[in-house]
Amino acid sequence: MHFEYQIEGGNFTRAGFASSEIKKMLKQLNVDLAIIKRTVVATYEAEVNVVAHAYSGTIYVDVDEKKIIIKLVDEGPGIPDIEQAMKEGYSTASSRVREMGFGAGMGLPNMKKNADDLKISSEVGKGTTVEIRMRFSS
């Protein structure tokens, strides 16, 4: 199955909508609850990053009975130094993002902890692509 969701940069009202839909779908597929939690926490962090740091984005979801691949492609400023961005505590979040309860620099490291496989690529001035892969059998 294939699904797509749009993400609007700066729109904190809608942030998490796609992650919520993915959670409902995985529950319907009877995926193990611990795996669902890791999947949606990583996806939600990535979704909030697009809202907080980019202009717009699309989430491409491919799921079958064995795995799910979630790819978030955004148009935005990109990440100049991914290694630095992956460090706990590193954040360039605006005060508005901090007021929303984010901007601790914990999202990317937390995505790494939760995802079975995480790939990030970025081009400064163009955008960032994040790919989260999860296997359903433990």
Next chain:
Amino acid sequence: MTVAEIATILDANIITGHDRTDHLIEIAFASDLMSDVLTLKNDNVLLITGLANLQTLRTAEMSDIHCIVFARNKKVTPEMQELAEENDIIVMECRYSVFRTCGILYQAGISPIF
């Protein structure tokens, strides 16, 4: 402790989840930082927070948190209430500060995570 008992000792208003006040709570975590809440591995945690917005509820949804206490008179908007009901999250409003709320719950035997 049940949600009903917690609401009593905190003198809190139950906004959503009136039908599930027998829900049992054993551990709690207090934070206004959603990225911190998202690192928790435990399920069934009570969240005490002063951050009242839609992302508080989204964070609870993703983290399998089924109960939130909004401290210091933070108000639950109709949109937040709707999201809480959709995801079976029990939400309470409490006029005490986060510090006082935590103190009361700790004294009553609710365990911390760390």
